[in-house]
Amino acid sequence: MQLEVDVILCTFIALVIVFLGWRKHNYWNRFGVPYIPEIPVIGNFSTIFLQLHSNFEYIEHIYNHKRTRLSDFFGVNIFTRPALVIRNPELIKKLTCTDAIRFINRQMCADPFHDPIGYYNLIMIKEPLWKQLRGFLSPSVTSAKLKRMQPLIEQVGADMVASLDALPEVRPNVRETEYKELSARFTTDVIASTFFGIQANCLKDEHSEFRYYGRKIFDYGPLRGLTMASFFFMPELVPYLRLKLFPRDTEAFLKTIIEQEITRREKTGESRGDFIDSMIALKNNNATIGVKEKIPLKGDILVAQAATFYMASFETTSSVLSFALYELTRHPNIQGRLRDEIRLVLSKYGNEIPYEALANEMPYLGMVISETARLYPVLPFIERQCTLPEGTTGYKLEPFHDYVIPNHMPVLIPIYAIHRDPKYFPNPLQFDPDRFAKENLDQIQPCTYMPFGVGPRTCLGSHFGTLQIKIALVKLLSKYRIERSPSTPETLTYRKNAFTLNSNEGLYAELVDDAL
Numbered sequence: 449m450q451l452e453v454d455v456i457l458c459t460f461i462a463l464v465i466v467f468l469g470w471r472k473h474n475y476w477n478r479f480g481v482p483y484i485p486e487i488p489v490i491g492n493f494s495t496i497f498l499q500l501h502s503n504f505e506y507i508e509h510i511y512n513h514k515r516t517r518l519s520d521f522f523g524v525n526i527f528t529r530p531a532l533v534i535r536n537p538e539l540i541k542k543l544t545c546t547d548a549i550r551f552i553n554r555q556m557c558a559d560p561f562h563d564p565i566g567y568y569n570l571i572m573i574k575e576p577l578w579k580q581l582r583g584f585l586s587p588s589v590t591s592a593k594l595k596r597m598q599p600l601i602e603q604v605g606a607d608m609v610a611s612l613d614a615l616p617e618v619r620p621n622v623r624e625t626e627y628k629e630l631s632a633r634f635t636t637d638v639i640a641s642t643f644f645g646i647q648a649n650c651l652k653d654e655h656s657e658f659r660y661y662g663r664k665i666f667d668y669g670p671l672r673g674l675t676m677a678s679f680f681f682m683p684e685l686v687p688y689l690r691l692k693l694f695p696r697d698t699e700a701f702l703k704t705i706i707e708q709e710i711t712r713r714e715k716t717g718e719s720r721g722d723f724i725d726s727m728i729a730l731k732n733n734n735a736t737i738g739v740k741e742k743i744p745l746k747g748d749i750l751v752a753q754a755a756t757f758y759m760a761s762f763e764t765t766s767s768v769l770s771f772a773l774y775e776l777t778r779h780p781n782i783q784g785r786l787r788d789e790i791r792l793v794l795s796k797y798g799n800e801i802p803y804e805a806l807a808n809e810m811p812y813l814g815m816v817i818s819e820t821a822r823l824y825p826v827l828p829f830i831e832r833q834c835t836l837p838e839g840t841t842g843y844k845l846e847p848f849h850d851y852v853i854p855n856h857m858p859v860l861i862p863i864y865a866i867h868r869d870p871k872y873f874p875n876p877l878q879f880d881p882d883r884f885a886k887e888n889l890d891q892i893q894p895c896t897y898m899p900f901g902v903g904p905r906t907c908l909g910s911h912f913g914t915l916q917i918k919i920a921l922v923k924l925l926s927k928y929r930i931e932r933s934p935s936t937p938e939t940l941t942y943r944k945n946a947f948t949l950n951s952n953e954g955l956y957a958e959l960v961d962d963a964l
């Protein structure tokens with residue numbers, strides 16, 4: 449009997465899904481909006497969800513599709529849910545900047561009850577809580593704070609060079625390394641040291657716990673890949689499936705170390721002026737977020753902030769750093785010009801380059817990083833959800849189109865495809881830092897270069913990430929010249945089961961002793 453009830457129930461649910469799917473099929477056609485034809489119910493992104501395509505390659509494919517190529521925006525379906533992909537930079541600006549208040553939320557979402565650490569953090573949280581939380585967290589990454597962090601980052605940079613010096617030589621004065629793992633260890637050590645006041649020792653010890661648990665967040669096996677994809681593609685199922693943003697053991701690890709460090713500092717009275725101190729201050733000042741219900745910033749909610757900074761920080765920064773090293777290896781002329789700039793600054797200041805000099809006296813270093821972030825943005829797209837005040841029927845897209853965006857519709861901005869569009873960046877696959885030379889900057893149209901996102905919801909750690917990359921490049925290139933090794937890949941393919949840009953190939957290169 450129970451079996452029959454189950455079968456009837458499953459059949460009913462399947463029929464409802466199919467019915468809803470058919471209703472949304474051809475949704476875009478009805479409004480005269482260009483669209484990518486989808487499989488009813490399954491939608492457009494099933495091959496991404498099933499990890500058959502890299503989401504970067506797929507988003508570029510639909511952006512350049514003959515049906516959408518000339519449009520300002522086009523429609524897709526995420527399973528049965530219609531979503532808009534915006535192509536026109538002026539429209540991107542209108543939605544994400546001018547009318548940011550209507551597009552401040554992301555559509556991906558965690559479950560506040562089963563996963564408070566995954567929900568109450570800056571990446572996932574929605575308005576009005578987001579603005580309050582951002583206000584509390586922004587002071588941790590001001591220029592003054594970054595300046596204080598610089599010596600700690602320099603120390604990790606020195607550890608990185610020491611770890612490379614310790615590698616066996618493949619020929620006299622030549623060693624081989626792999627940039628992705630090297631960069632991940634560097635950025636993990638940096639976040640642990642600067643934000644949590646902890647020596648993670650990833651560069652010294654490949655079995656470091658920090659690296660182990662960090663790897664677990666982004667090392668997508670099929671199950672973890674599906675879990676992460678669900679936050680974006682099927683957020684409504686997340687509470688039912690009890691999915692968690694952080695793997696359970698990673699969450700437990702982060703919770704333990706953060707709580708231990710908070711307790712230790714409270715007992716000893718030690719203060720380092722870092723992120724953990726800011727968290728303690730929020731707790732002691734009884735800071736809360738929320739309008740009707742006041743949620744105190746303590747316990748799991750504090751852990752959520754630290755865990756998210758950890759997650760948002762090291763993989764993104766290490767991705768850009770490793771691709772920058774890869775491109776410098778492939779372009780000896782660009783590397784030579786950058787090393788000349790480093791030599792000049794070292795001759796002026798010695799090994800302790802001031803914070804201001806990194807920012808103002810090393811333009812080519814900044815150009816190399818900007819060009820890397822153009823060619824290799826860490827995310828395929830950024831996303832928002834249309835959120836309208838009660839009683840509003842929709843958001844009008846006039847003068848672009850007479851389509852009206854309904855409340856809660858997801859909006860995607862395909863940064864990877866825009867960064868590689870020859871209309872905005874001629875010869876886009878060419879690595880050319882001069883695109884970002886001062887005299888060329890006015891050729892870059894607003895909202896065509898968005899490696900850190902756009903509008904008020906842009907990356908909170910962009911300056912912190914850039915500072916880390918600058919210090920790592922200066923440390924490494926002032927000791928070594930980097931050259932192709934027999935294992936350096938000529939072309940890259942991207943992992944299908946990773947949400948951030950990650951190559952299938954190891955980024956190997958040779959380091960030749962050549963101190964400046």
Ligand code: HEM
Nearest residue numbers: 570760761764765830899900901902905906907908909913
């Ligand atoms: C080169 C390194 C980095 C890149 C390329 C990068 C990129 C991004 C992008 C594309 C977004 C989405 C922005 C949007 O939706 O408009 C984002 C958000 C965010 N990033 Fe970064 N990021 C980097 C480093 C960091 C670091 C070091 C931190 C930690 C301090 C950090 C913290 C965050 C946070 C908290 C958000 C969410 C902001 C919000 O929703 O208010 N990021 N990042």
